[in-house]
Amino acid sequence: xxxxxxxxxxxxxxxxxxxxxxxxxxxxxxxxxxxxxxxxxxxxxxxxxxxxxxxxxxxxxxxxxxxxxxxxxxxxxxxxxxxxxxxxxxxxxxxxxxxxxxxxxxxxxxxxxxxxxxxxxxxxxxxxxxxxxxxxxxxxxxxxxxxxxxxxxxxxxxxxxxxxxxxxxxxxxxxxxxxxxxxxxxxxxxxxxxxxxxxxxxxxxxxxxxxxxxxxxxxxxxxxxxxxxxxxxxxxxxxxxxxxxxxxxxxxxxxxxxxxxxxxxxxxxxxxxxxxxxxxxxxxxxxxxxxxxxxxxxxxxxxxxxxxxxxxxxxxxxxxxxxxxxxxxxxxxxxxxxxxxxxxxxxxxxxxxxxxxxxxxxxxxxxxxxxxxxxxxxxxxxxxxxxxxxxxxxxxxxxxxxxxxxxxxxxxxxxxxxxxxxxxxxxxxxxxxxxxxxxxxxxxxxxxxxxxxxxxxxxxxxxxxxxxxxxxxxxxxxxxxxxxxxxxxxxxxxxxxxxxxxxxxxxxxxxxxxxxxxxxxxxxxx
Numbered sequence: 001x002x003x004x005x006x007x008x009x010x011x012x013x014x015x016x017x018x019x020x021x022x023x024x025x026x027x028x029x030x031x032x033x034x035x036x037x038x039x040x041x042x043x044x045x046x047x048x049x050x051x052x053x054x055x056x057x058x059x060x061x062x063x064x065x066x067x068x069x070x071x072x073x074x075x076x077x078x079x080x081x082x083x084x085x086x087x088x089x090x091x092x093x094x095x096x097x098x099x100x101x102x103x104x105x106x107x108x109x110x111x112x113x114x115x116x117x118x119x120x121x122x123x124x125x126x127x128x129x130x131x132x133x134x135x136x137x138x139x140x141x142x143x144x145x146x147x148x149x150x151x152x153x154x155x156x157x158x159x160x161x162x163x164x165x166x167x168x169x170x171x172x173x174x175x176x177x178x179x180x181x182x183x184x185x186x187x188x189x190x191x192x193x194x195x196x197x198x199x200x201x202x203x204x205x206x207x208x209x210x211x212x213x214x215x216x217x218x219x220x221x222x223x224x225x226x227x228x229x230x231x232x233x234x235x236x237x238x239x240x241x242x243x244x245x246x247x248x249x250x251x252x253x254x255x256x257x258x259x260x261x262x263x264x265x266x267x268x269x270x271x272x273x274x275x276x277x278x279x280x281x282x283x284x285x286x287x288x289x290x291x292x293x294x295x296x297x298x299x300x301x302x303x304x305x306x307x308x309x310x311x312x313x314x315x316x317x318x319x320x321x322x323x324x325x326x327x328x329x330x331x332x333x334x335x336x337x338x339x340x341x342x343x344x345x346x347x348x349x350x351x352x353x354x355x356x357x358x359x360x361x362x363x364x365x366x367x368x369x370x371x372x373x374x375x376x377x378x379x380x381x382x383x384x385x386x387x388x389x390x391x392x393x394x395x396x397x398x399x400x401x402x403x404x405x406x407x408x409x410x411x412x413x414x415x416x417x418x419x420x421x422x423x424x425x426x427x428x429x430x431x432x433x434x435x436x437x438x439x440x441x442x443x444x445x446x447x448x449x450x451x452x453x454x455x456x457x458x459x460x461x462x463x464x465x466x467x468x469x470x471x472x473x474x475x476x477x478x479x480x481x482x483x484x485x486x487x488x489x490x491x492x493x494x495x496x497x498x499x500x501x502x503x504x505x506x507x508x509x510x511x512x513x514x515x516x517x518x519x520x521x522x523x524x525x526x
Contacts, residue, residue, distance in 0.1 A: 002027075002028050002203070002205050002206045002210055002214070003027055003028070003047050003200075003201075003202035003203050003205070003206075004027065004028040004029055004030070004044050004045065004046050004047065004202070005022050005027060005028075005029040005046055005047065005048050005049070005050060005196055005200065005202065006029070006030060006032060006041050006044055006046035006048075006049050006050075007019060007022070007029055007030065007031045007032065007049075007050045007052060008032055008033075008034045008036075008041075008049060008050070008051050008052065008067070008070070008083075009031050009032065009033055009034060009052050009054075010034050010051065010052045010053060010054030010056070010064050010082050010083060010086070011052070011054040011055055011056070011064075012052045012053035012054050012055075012080075012081065012082070013519070014052070014053060014179055014181050014182055015031060015052040015053070016031070016339070016340075016482050017181040017182060017482065017483070018050055018052060018080070018181045018192070019031055019339070019381075020181070020381060020480050020482065021180070021181050021188070021189050021192045021193075022050070022192060022196055023206070023381070023384065024189060024193075025189075025192065025193040025196050025197060025202075025204055026204035026205065026206050026207060027196045027197070027202045027203075027204060027206055028206040029050075030044055030379060034051075034064045034065075034067070035064070035067070038067065038069045041069075042069070042073075046075065047075065047076075047200045047201060047202050048075050048076040048077065048078070048172075048195070048196065048199065048200035048202070049070050049073075049075060049076070049077045049078070050077075050078045050079075050080065050083070050192075050195075051066070051070075051077065051078070051079040051080060051082075051083025051084075051086060051087065052080055052081075052082070052083055053080050053081030053082045053083060053140070053179065054081070054082040054083075055082075056082060057085075057095075057097075057142070057143050058082075058085050058086055058089040058095050058143070059095070064082075064086070065086070065090075066086050066087065066090045071090070071091075075172075075200070076172035076173070076174075076195070076199045076200045077172070077173050077174065078174045078175070078176070078192075078195045078199075079174070079175040079176070080175075080176050080179060080180070080181070081140065081176070081177060081178070081179060082143075083175070084145065084166065084175030084176055084177055085143055085144075085145060085175075087149075087173065087175050088145045088148065088149055088152075088166065088175060091149035091150070091151075091152075091173075092149045092150055093145055093146075093147055093148050093149035093152070094145070094146040094147040095143050095144070095145055095146065096143065096144065096146045097142055097143055097144075104138065104139065104140075105136065105137075105138060105139075105184060106136075106137050106138070106139040106158050106159070106160075106178065107134050107135065107136055107137070107158065107159075108134070108135050108137050108156040108157065108158045108161075108164040108165070108178060109132060109133070109134055109135075109156060109157055109158070110130055110131055110132060110133045110134075110135065110155065110156050110165075111131065111132075111154050111155060111156055111157055112131060112153055112154065112155050112167075113130050113131050114130075114155050114167050114169060115169060115194065115198050115199055116155065116165070116167060116174055116191060116194055116195060116198075116199065117130045117133075117155070117191070117194065118194040118198050119187075119190035119191065119193055119194045119198075120133060120135075120187060120190060120191070120194075135156070135185075135187060136184075136185065136186055136187075137158075137164075137178035137179070137180075137184075137185045137188070138178060138179045138182045138184035138185045138188075139158070139161075139177065139178050139179070140179060144160070144161045144162075144163070144177060145161075145162075145163045145166065145175070145177070146162075148163060148166055149168075151168045151170065151171065152166045152167060152168045152173070153166065153167060153168075154166060155167045155174075156176075158177070158178075161177045163175075163177070164176070164177045164178060165177065165178075172199055172200075174195065174199070176191070180192050208384070208387040208388045208390070208391040209391055211380075211384075211388060212244065212247070212388060212391055212392065215244055215248070215376045216244070216247055216248040218376075219244070219245055219248035219249065219374060219376060220248050220249065222332075222374065223248070223249050223252065223332060223374070225252075226252065226330070226331050226332060227252050227253075227254070227324075227325055227328050227329070227330045227331070227332075228245060228249060228252055228253045228254070228330065228331075228332040228333075228334055228374065229253070229254050229255070229256050229317060229320065229321045229324065229330055229332070229333055229334070229371070230242045230245060230253060230254070230255045230256065230333070230334035230335075231256055231258070231313060231317055231333065231334065231335055231336075232255040232256060232257045232271065232275060232283065233257070233258075233271075233336070233404065233406060235336070235401065235403060235404045235406075236336075236382070236385060236386065236389065236398065236399065236400075236401050236403060237336030237337070237338055237377060237382075237385060237403070238334075238335070238336035239275075239336070239389065239394060239398050239401075240336065240377060240385050240386075240388055240389040240392065240394065240399075241334050241335065241336040241375070241376055241377050242255050242275070242281065242334065242336075243279075243389065243392045243393075243394055244376050244377075244388070244392060245334050245374065245376065246281055247392065251282065253281070253282065253334070254282045254283070254284060254324050254330075255275060255281050255282065255283045255284070256283075256284050256286060256316075256317055256320050256321075257271050257272065257275070257283060257284070257285045257286065258286045258288050258313065258316055258317075259285065259286065259287050259288060259289060260288060260289065260292045260309070260408055260410075261288075261289030261290075261292055261293055261419070261422060262292065262407065262408030262409040262410045262417075262422060263408055263409070264404065264408075264409070264426060264429055264430070264433075265426045265427065265429065265430040266430075267404075268285075272285055274397075274398065284320060284324065286316060286320060288312075288316055291312060291316070292309065292312055292410075293417070293418075293419060295308050295309075295312050296308060296309070296410060296417045297417075298416060299416070299417065300415050300416055300454075302411055302526035305407060305410050305411060305417070305526070306407055306411065309406070309407040309410060310406075310407075313406070314333075314369050314371075317333055317371065318369070318370050318371060321333070321371060330371070331371065331372055332371060332372050332373070332374050333369075333371035333372070333373055333374065334373075334374045334375070334376070335373060335374075335375050336375075336377055337375040337377065337378050338377055338378070338380055338381065338382060338385060339378065339379050339380055339381055340381065340382070340480075340481050340482055342378060342379075381480045381481070381482070382403065382480060382481045383479050383480055386399050386400065400442075400443060402442075402445075402446070402447050402448065402449075403446075403447050403481070405524055409422055409425050409426065409429070411524055411525070411526040412425060412429075412449060412450070412451045412452065412524070412525065412526070413425050413452045414451060414452065414453055414454045414525060414526060415453075415454030416454075421452055424452060424469065424505060424506065424507050424508065425450060425451075425452040425471075427504070427505045427506075428450040428452065428471045428501050428505050428508060429449055429450040431450075431497055431500045431501055431504065431505070432448055432449060432450050432473055432475075432497055433448070435493055435496050435497045435500070436448055436475070436489075436493070439489075439490070439493045441487075441489065441493070444477070444487075445475050445476070445477060445487045445489075446476055446477055446478045446479075446481070446484070447474075447475070447476050447478075447481075447484075447523055448473070448474065448475035448476075448487070449473075449474055449475075450471050450472070450473055450474075450501075451471065451472040451473075451474060451514075451525045452469060452470075452471055453469065453470040453471070453472055455469075455470055456468055456469055456470070457470055457509065457510045459502075459509030459510060461502070461509060466509045467509075468507050468508055468509035468510070469507050469508050469509070469510075470508075470509075470510045470511070470512060471501055471505070471508050471510070471511050471512075472511075472512050472513070472514050472525070473494070473497060473511065473512070473513050473514065474514045474523070474524075474525070475487035475489055475514075476517075476518065476523055478518075478523075481523065482518075483517075483518055483519070484517060484518040484523055485517045485518075486514065486515045486516060486517060489513075494513060497511065498511040
């Protein structure tokens with residue numbers, strides 16, 4: 001069992017980034033709602049706690065509180081923003097609304113030497129020279145700590161926060177008013193690393209290889225001599241999940257590939273070729289195009305689409321598992337669920353946060369499903385999944401394949417899903433992929449695709465008036481898919497894509513480019 005950190009979530013929009021930074025220090029961590037049962041949190045056997053920020057004030061009626069077991073455990077604690085205020089308030093300090101709120105970039109001055117600043121030494125300077133350094137940070141708070149609890153000293157100050165950081169080195173309790181987890185705090189990762197490695201004493205041993213070893217052991221123990229099916233879409237997530245389970249149980253695994261009619265051009269053939277022939281896995285291909293199109297007829301709400309598709313997948317998996325396991329019943333279903341799916345869907349682990357959208361494999365699952373889930377990647381981010389895939393020996397064309405949502409083109413055809421609209425989008429999407437590949441941008445751009453909008457515009461083609469559909473192009477750069485920036489595709493590449501679409505894709509007369517980051521937008525449009 002590797003060392004780990006428990007992150008208590010108080011609803012900050014940045015909480016998932018705390019997990020990212022801890023994982024980057026090669027230490028495992030998990031997010032828990034702040035009011036999660038003690039036994040569930042402590043089952044992780046954490047070596048320390050991080051308290052996230054949040055929108056509340058410690059004096060609000062019904063404001064989230066600090067669970068008693070956190071302090072009673074005697075383990076190190078780091079509170080961030082609201083987490084710092086909560087720690088101060090719980091230990092006898094005073095918190096009050098700040099006369100000047102701080103939102104955005106700020107500068108803090110370190111006022112004392114401390115273990116928390118270990119990684120801030122510059123050019124090998126000794127620890128004694130850390131004091132008086134200035135740090136660029138990201139602030140987002142209205143309240144502030146006005147007086148410190150007994151035993152604490154000030155570790156940093158800013159123009160509007162006399163205690164921008166506080167610490168009790170004896171008890172290993174710390175608070176930061178700023179957000180070290182965001183990229184806008186350039187040296188924030190170094191501070192979090194110091195807390196995790198130096199204060200908590202975690203060993204940086206959480207690697208793809210160690211994850212695989214532990215996951216294989218857990219899967220074998222859970223499955224025993226039973227048989228397993230895996231919902232294989234051909235995307236990165238389900239492919240890595242399948243390879244991981246195959247390593248654990250071998251021929252006890254059968255993959256099920258469902259052609260929903262909402263795949264990208266040539267995708268079905270590619271999936272069967274790769275996994276059945278090249279990788280030697282048992283695979284059953286199911287044509288369910290009519291099933292999905294019938295279920296989605298007339299549906300325009302994206303949440304409803306995802307739930308319908310999620311349930312339809314499960315029912316097909318159950319049906320096929322029953323047929324495959326006629327002699328030896330199948331109990332388990334493998335899914336490639338990732339941590340961002342859980343976070344955005346407001347899964348059981350993230351009830352303190354807002355639901356962004358229902359992922360079909362989380363919130364779209366029927367309550368009466370008959371198969372037990374195995375989700376070996378549920379607490380991994382996308383870049384971590386790719387690292388695991390490479391360590392498993394999967395080929396680059398799978399590991400570095402761009403993400404494709406489980407509901408497929410159904411959530412990229414905005415509005416009604418029909419066969420004709422799917423065909424239009426399929427052709428448009430193929431052009432995006434072909435041109436970006438030809439320009440050598442495939443690895444530079446994390447995800448790119450076309451979206452068919454539910455609007456028409458007037459155009460002129462061949463000296464005549466047209467009134468046809470609009471296609472939007474979406475392309476982003478990102479490491480973890482929790483935040484993303486729009487890709488700066490060269491104008492000549494965009495011009496080729498647009499020119500080909502309006503000339504080669506029937507029914508399209510206008511192409512637009514989405515220049516929205518995440519947040520505020522999500523990567524997918526629905």
